[in-house]
Amino acid sequence: MASQQSTPSLSITQRRWRKFKSMKRGYYSLVLLVTAYLVSFALPLLIGSKPIFVQYDGNWYSPAFREFLAELPLVGSIAPPSFEPGTKFGLTGPGSESEPNYRELKTEWERQGSDNMIVMPFYPFSPNEDVTVTGNKKFVAPFEEDDSGHVRILGTDNNGRDVLARMTYGFRVSLSFALLIAIIEFLIGIPIGAVMGYFGGWIDILLQRFMEIWHALPFLFVIMIVVSMINPTFFLLVFLIVIFGWLGMASQMRAQYYRERSRDYVAAAVSIGVPTRTILVKHILPNTLIPIITFFPFAVVSGISALVSLDFLGFGLPPPTPSWGQMIGVGLQNLSEYWLVVVPFSALFLTLTLVVFIGEGIREAFDPKVFSRLR
Numbered sequence: 001m002a003s004q005q006s007t008p009s010l011s012i013t014q015r016r017w018r019k020f021k022s023m024k025r026g027y028y029s030l031v032l033l034v035t036a037y038l039v040s041f042a043l044p045l046l047i048g049s050k051p052i053f054v055q056y057d058g059n060w061y062s063p064a065f066r067e068f069l070a071e072l073p074l075v076g077s078i079a080p081p082s083f084e085p086g087t088k089f090g091l092t093g094p095g096s097e098s099e100p101n102y103r104e105l106k107t108e109w110e111r112q113g114s115d116n117m118i119v120m121p122f123y124p125f126s127p128n129e130d131v132t133v134t135g136n137k138k139f140v141a142p143f144e145e146d147d148s149g150h151v152r153i154l155g156t157d158n159n160g161r162d163v164l165a166r167m168t169y170g171f172r173v174s175l176s177f178a179l180l181i182a183i184i185e186f187l188i189g190i191p192i193g194a195v196m197g198y199f200g201g202w203i204d205i206l207l208q209r210f211m212e213i214w215h216a217l218p219f220l221f222v223i224m225i226v227v228s229m230i231n232p233t234f235f236l237l238v239f240l241i242v243i244f245g246w247l248g249m250a251s252q253m254r255a256q257y258y259r260e261r262s263r264d265y266v267a268a269a270v271s272i273g274v275p276t277r278t279i280l281v282k283h284i285l286p287n288t289l290i291p292i293i294t295f296f297p298f299a300v301v302s303g304i305s306a307l308v309s310l311d312f313l314g315f316g317l318p319p320p321t322p323s324w325g326q327m328i329g330v331g332l333q334n335l336s337e338y339w340l341v342v343v344p345f346s347a348l349f350l351t352l353t354l355v356v357f358i359g360e361g362i363r364e365a366f367d368p369k370v371f372s373r374l375r
Contacts, residue, residue, distance in 0.1 A: 019365040026361020029354040033175075040172035044068040047165050049126040049133075050082060051102045055117040056089050063102075064121060089116075101134055103148065123153070127169040127322040131160035142339050155339050157330050161320070163339065167347055169322035174351070177234065178303030181241050182296055188246040190292065193253025194280050198261050204254070211247050219244050220315075227315045234317060241306055245299075252295065256288040263287075290366045297359030301352055308348060324348055 010018070021027045045052060050063040061084060069079035086100040106118040130136060135148030140156040142163075154163040196204045223240055230236065260266060261284070269279050310316035311325025319326065324344045331340030 029357040125162040136160035182299035189249025197257025
């Protein structure tokens, strides 16, 4: 008789991951969003006005690759500059000390039959070059040519900037902004809520009163006042949103720790002398991961919406930073140019929909009623 092979039992985490993968809408949304976000860091090699390679008089240059290194976290501070003066490529006359228009330079070398070579990115337009750059034109419609004969897939805006380039770079800015806000909010809200819920007493009362007063402050007015005095930057806006956004997570964790502290396993840990920090981190925290994990995607949605709203109202990132909110504002001011409204709204709708699908999948996969040990 053939011996029956026993299948190893799956852990709760493995079963949750299998449940999440079975929910195709959430799983494929996660794959698509993560892939798009990772690819967005390589945008200088795919979409940009700087060449991937320049071969001139036997020398090789790669401004796009150095631009790619400059935009990477941590690496960017030590990356070499991507600027190359036109004189390095044989240009003379007025303006030759500035960076050349590589699209025109490539066309000129090809016309002359030169042995020099330029390899441009797949879509050779940067998000910030405007009508001051030769060939750029205001309000070029989607799939129409500009003054240099280049097809603009999603057209140009009121300053002659390419809409597709600004959309793709704006995606990276928006998602990075939202992820950073959500992570910092959790890092602040979780320990504060844990202390409130576990210890209670006067600590809980004082922190609750502080949170109520802080929550009553008009968030938008604070932003307006600060922005009127200080030029807004990416990290300044992150700070301003975080100092108000942690309140929700702190309240959630307070409720979770207040409930868990009355459990038998906590009483047993206290009775045998387990340190309080160990109880908070190693015993109670793992049992409160469900609201933390399920709430995270919706915190990302809130972060993206906050940045788009501030940019639309004019209190967000300074121009010419690629911003979906700024693009929506330009579109609403130029309703006759329909693509300036449709494109950013569609991108925002699609991104938020994918994040919500991910959140729904995670919430279903981590539902304790599905994977209870008592079943």
